[in-house]
Amino acid sequence: MLNRLALMVAVLLCTSYAGFSEAPPQTRKDYALIFGTVWNAKNQPTYGVPIRIRRANEKKARWELISDHRGEFAQRVPTGAQDYVIWAEIKRGKGKAKPETKVHVDNDERVDVSLHLTE
Numbered sequence: 001m002l003n004r005l006a007l008m009v010a011v012l013l014c015t016s017y018a019g020f021s022e023a024p025p026q027t028r029k030d031y032a033l034i035f036g037t038v039w040n041a042k043n044q045p046t047y048g049v050p051i052r053i054r055r056a057n058e059k060k061a062r063w064e065l066i067s068d069h070r071g072e073f074a075q076r077v078p079t080g081a082q083d084y085v086i087w088a089e090i091k092r093g094k095g096k097a098k099p100e101t102k103v104h105v106d107n108d109e110r111v112d113v114s115l116h117l118t119e
Contacts, residue, residue, distance in 0.1 A: 031076040032105040036113040038067040038088060045071025046117060049088050056083035056102065064089075079108045088115050 034053065040046045047069050052061035065073045077084065087100035099118070103111050 030079045030108040032079050032108055033074060033076055033110040034084060034086065034103060034105070034113065035074045035110055036072065036086060036115060038071045038073070038115045038117065040117050047071060049090065049115075049117070051086065051115070052089050053077075053084055053086050056085055077105060079105075081106050086113060086115065088117060090117065 036051070038046045038049045038051070045067075047067060049067045049071075051065040051067060051073050053063040053065070053075055054061045063075050063077075065075060067073050082105050084103050084105065085100060086103060087098050090098060092098055099115050101113050101115060103113050105111055
């Protein structure tokens, strides 16, 4: 009786251990990262500025962000060669363009940009 019980415990331990040894499948997706900082006219990081990002060949913004307390923002974008336009969605006087910059992403990389808000 004791041998049967020991055998059953050993079998249970082996089967449960085998289930834990297998790693779950990885579903990691590659991406590129656009990381930016918004600066005001006094060259200080600026909080709460609405940021829009679109592909250069599109007309509407695909991503909408807000700069954090350090004036920073970050957006994951698909890998591959692509141009992006980044601008601050702020009110400007008539005839004045919104501050914007362009960035090119080649692969799964980080690209740093700065947006400077001038008066």
